[in-house]
Amino acid sequence: MNITHPMTTTVNGASLPWSEVSEFSIDEFHARVGAALDDGGRLCALFGVAESAGQALVAVVAFDADSMLSIARSVPVSRSYPALTPRYPQAHLFERELWEQHGLVPEGHPWLKPVRLDHGAGPAVGSWFQVEGSEVHEVAVGPVHAGIIEPGHFRFQCHGEEVLHLEIALGFQHRGIEEAIMGGPHRSTMSQMETIAGDASVAHATAYATVLEALAGGEAPLRAQWLRAIALELERMANHTGDLGAMANDVAFLPASAACGRIRGDFLNLTAAMCGNRFGRQLVRPGGSRFDLEPERIARMREQLQASLAEVNEAALWLWDSNSTRTRFEGTGVVTDAQAKELGLVGLTARASGVVRDIRFDHPGGWYRFAQVPVTVWPGGDVFARGRVRWLELQRSGKFVLDQLASAPPGEIHASLPALGAEHLAVAMVESWRGEVCHVALTDRTGHLRRYKIVDPSFHNWPALALCMRGQAISDFPLCNKSFNLSYCGFDL
Secondary structure: OOOOOOOEEEOOOEEEEHHHOOEEOHHHHHHHHHHHHHOOOEEEEEEEEEEOOEEEEEEEEEEHHHOEEEEEEEOOEOOEEEOOOOOOHHHHHHHHHHHHHHOOEEEOOOOOOOOOOOOOOOOOOOOOOOOOOOOEEEEEEOOOOOOOOOOOEEEEEEEOOEEEEEEEEOOOOOOOHHHHHOOOOOOOHHHHHHOOOHHHHHHHHHHHHHHHHHHHOOOOOHHHHHHHHHHHHHHHHHHHHHHHHHHHHHOOOHHHHHHHHHHHHHHHHHHHHHHOOOOOOOOEEOOEEOOOOOHHHHHHHHHHHHHHHHHHHHHHHHHHHOHHHHHHHOOOOOOOHHHHHHHOOOHHHHHOOOOOOOHHHHOOOHHHHOOOOOOOOOOOOOHHHHHHHHHHHHHHHHHHHHHHHOOOOOOOOEOOOOOOOOOEEEEEEEEOOOOEEEEEEEEOOOOOEEEEEEEOHHHHHHHHHHHHOOOOEHHHHHHHHHHHOOOHHHHHO
16 A cells, blocks of 8 residues: 555554544645545545544545555644545535534535534525526425335426436434444443444444444454354345345336345345344344354255245346346446546445445455455446346355355354453444445543444445436436435434
């Protein structure tokens, strides 16, 4: 790794003293973070830490090719700082969030408005981008929708059926999770982690457990790491199956829609077989796992998984063999390779635009250090590519779980952890089914959580939905939206 302006380096799942995190003046901080992004890094997190003189900005930049993380902090800032966004669009939402949470103005930011709240007035208020011209009109959708879905507001600028611009306002499910964690860990913290995004319960729980283990200088037993990996891949298979069915439903291809809706339940039931909960709650705990798998249950799970994989593969082939479906999917909602890199997209959204980016491969942690899942990449960046990546990941995750269930490691499933280290910072990243989950924790002098930053993959990827709608018919929005299937509550926190 050759960084023009070096910062403190660490790796996924490790901790270091807060005093060892490189501190710079705000101008130097801007220059070094920018240089790191110019050198091929991508912005995983950018947030503020309260100090007596203001907010210290903290940046976490990932270098995927080197499996390294670079971290820097600024001296406390009280009013403003030079914005990164004009040159690095991936900082766009992070800097809006800093302004919203701390009142810090990123000088030069092109579109400064709230991310979740308008200083107490609500999420969908403030200025909206508008296009003027003959026959240009505006269409406002949500936050209350016709389906049983989470709330979000979408403001379209259209000329006839063509979308010229889409602006998205979220925050209707903001629960204040980061604030609630302060001073913890509390008895309720794990439950809050498991409900950041309910369909990614295992991923967020694993990231939280990994952060605490790093801060305590401990590690979960290998068998517990094995159990976590199995649960993560089952979570991936269930959601990918459901999404393929939902995409089929949006183009009225009902055979695949009905089949995938049922088979999704089979994958959820496999997770329930591990811990009694279909979303994997109560399975992961700091220091290990609460539940184990005995040989008889492993044998039943392998048999059920083989049957479900065969069924979902058949349903997906119906989808790909349908000319009418392919016509709707191909060339719709395109996000190019260059746009994916510029926006810092993660997960299947990035991989469907040809970007090789997967935490399991780039920054492996837990059991993935010993057993790899091949990275699935597909070019094109359209609805078809996002569906194709799901299907291929389904097969590869299925093979991974079958292989793991055939060779379970021995040992305990839980280890006691010492107290959290005082004034330490730790970063944990997990590849959820949507993409990179990033948790950053900082302790105070008593070993309690002083700052906890959560970045769900949807935070990176929502701008891609707005971008892909430019030039599309507004009637394509439901299909494009479903092809990303981003989390409202994971973004809203």
